[in-house]
Amino acid sequence: MYLNKYLSCLTLAVLLVSCNLDNKPGKYDNEENVAKNNKKNATETATKPARSKAPIVGERINGAATILNNPGGEPLVTLVDYIPLRCAPVKKDWYPVSVDFDITKDEFSKPLFHKGRKIKVNGVDAGVLQRDIKLPVATNGEKMWATINGYTQKKSIRNGTIIESALSSYLKQHTGRSAADMEPFIHNFKLEEETTLKPYVLYFNYESGIDDPSPLYRLALVFQGKQLIGVLHSRPIQLDGGTPRRLQRGFTVNYLNGIDKSLKEDFAVKFNKFILSVD
Template sequence: MKRYSIVILLFALSACDLKYNTEKYGNEGNTNNRLATKAAIPAAPKKKAASPIIGERVNGKAILRDQPNGQPIVTLLDYVPVRAAKLQKDWYPVNIDFDITPEEYRKPLFRKGRKLEVNGRPAGTLEKDIRLPVATNGEKMWATIEGYVDKKSVRSGSIIETALTTFLNQHKGRSIQDMEPFIHNFQLEEEKVLKPYKMYFNYESGIDDPSPLYRLALIFQGQQLIGVLHSRPLTLDGSTARRLQRGFTINYLPGIDQTLRDDFATKFNKFILTVD
């Protein structure tokens, strides 16, 4: 799904492993953060908020291969951020962007033994000569490597579905305020296209589809969480699952009225069938 399509339709329709090495690559945080409680005490100096989690994290040293059990492309260091698609028989398709020089941008041939950096931090070493696609945003330049890593090479706590299950088990509140640490740490985007419902979501990785649909979305009515929409396997204790259009499932929280469930399902199915 193209993000532009979502924007246009919006106007038209009116703990886990993450506690380690925090902010090493400048884009991760801790899913166990709690909101400050109100108290009659002097305000403490403001601290910089933890940076959001973008993508999954490597667990220990990992080998990125050209196919499952294939030839090594890169040796990745612990906690390097990657983007992972759906698990395929114990292997994750992943890609990673690393920093390059202007000369490499002009001639994108990279030699075996080249040290990789992500946002200026050591990230790994190339294991073969390789040509790669490159890109720039006018401020920095990068190359993208795609391949496969085995399941155990990705930290389970950096996988949003696993992290959400852990968060909900550890936190009893289900309001937007209660969920704010999770929303912030996974940099979920807000959307109000399905009024009166509000969604906080992220997209699929884009590895398999250049116009990805939703991966996971927290669904609120008013200020209260009523369910979780997802495209990958997700288990929530006590929830009731319902299949929706285009391969989505929503898990409704306990106690959600059937009329409300039907209303959201109808609105979402109608909406998602109009999205490219």
Template sequence: MKNYAYFLLAFAFAGCVENKQQEQQADSTVQTVEKNNEPAPAAPVTPDATPEKIIRERAQGTVTLLDSANGRPIVQVNDNVQLEAGIPRKGWASTLVTTELNDTQTEGQLLKKGSPIIADGKTVGKVLEDVEIEMTFKNDKGVNTGVFHAAVQQNKIKTGTVIETVLAKYLQEHTGRTLPDMQSFIKQFQLEALNINKPYKEYYNYESAADDPSPGYRTVLVFHQDKLIGVVDSRTLQLAGAKHYQLDRDYHGYFFTDTDEKLRKEYITKFNQFVNSAD
């Protein structure tokens, strides 16, 4: 009887535990359902990231510039320093080096070995041997500034700052070619609007002054009715879905295959007439 009582007590206790567990489980389920029915907190609104503005190419790591292709080292610049590199030929490009000057350097038109290369008041490189300054002027802050030529290897330039490379990648990643689709690219490379070849609208930048002190266009985005129909460039590029046409003054035209033939021919005629009359 005692054993039977113990059995009943144990059975009753087990039933209480089981009921308690079921109640806890039910309570947990109710809480979960109630929690799931609560309105989700609003996701924080974050502004779109503004891409870094790119005016010119930038150095890839610490770069030694030479006096000519395969020539003598004359200057060393730090990573990400802006370079005004010209059209590359056989892996090399001419580039302009700009530095702020003191009065002695301005008067003597000379940068002595060991002199710092200065941009916006900060040292961004150094001269490795005496260099003659080719031109001086006052920058937009009124600081004496000097310019001289050097040579840079093409593989020492950050590919993410070369407009032709970035444009080809951008158009692969963005399927749309409307003007709104292209706005972030236009803003990143600070392209200027041009409306002289109506009904076409163009956005362009200039070629480097390293090759020509009066440079012409470098990259021109060509729109018709706010749709990108082609690109004109002083350099070659790989543009998916576009066909290459040789234009006057050694310019290259890349027009998308879905562009109306009449529009393409009309624009090429307008562009050739303009560049031939520019001088």
């Protein structure tokens, strides 16, 4: 499905986890309060949502952060501002997190890392290890990385890079609900397309994989034709108006106002059947 590519003003500008972090903008335009900084931009973004140059996958560090082995526990690594990582659902103001950093061939063979080692993420300086630690390593044939799993405080994650918060803000700022209206958001968070549930099309991302090695959907925009009819989600999300309905396997769909009752029922039946068939 090809959506219209248009519009040039600034909104939701964010960076892809795998991109060069040197492209980090001076202002984090995906943040909820960016419009307050410039009245002209606020007026423009209210009517002209735009694609960022590079999408984002996962969350970003807010200022600086320490990853601990347990909530309130011992430090594993300190990270600098805007470093990408994955977050599982928050638990009592702590996020379970996972971050990958670049390693050498020798480290891939002997994955014991020492306190004080400076780490890089996608070639960019990212922080320093705070203890000697043995870590799982992996490769895709092109690069090698080690993975640190731990916990960080809720305040250490940029709110504008959390997809649920970003979507809530986007829907408040932009009134359009067509596929073209939502295309910048789809692009900016690199949502994938699912067409199994015809006549519905889902644009979705997966859960972090921290809690489950076979993650399901985290959030999905549900379209019928070229119109958004609802938001499917596994984590809490604040959406104005709409009608929530619980589905199988812990999912909820928030239907937009004015959606026909028969359409709501049809999607719920199809999705429940589909998600129960997924391993």
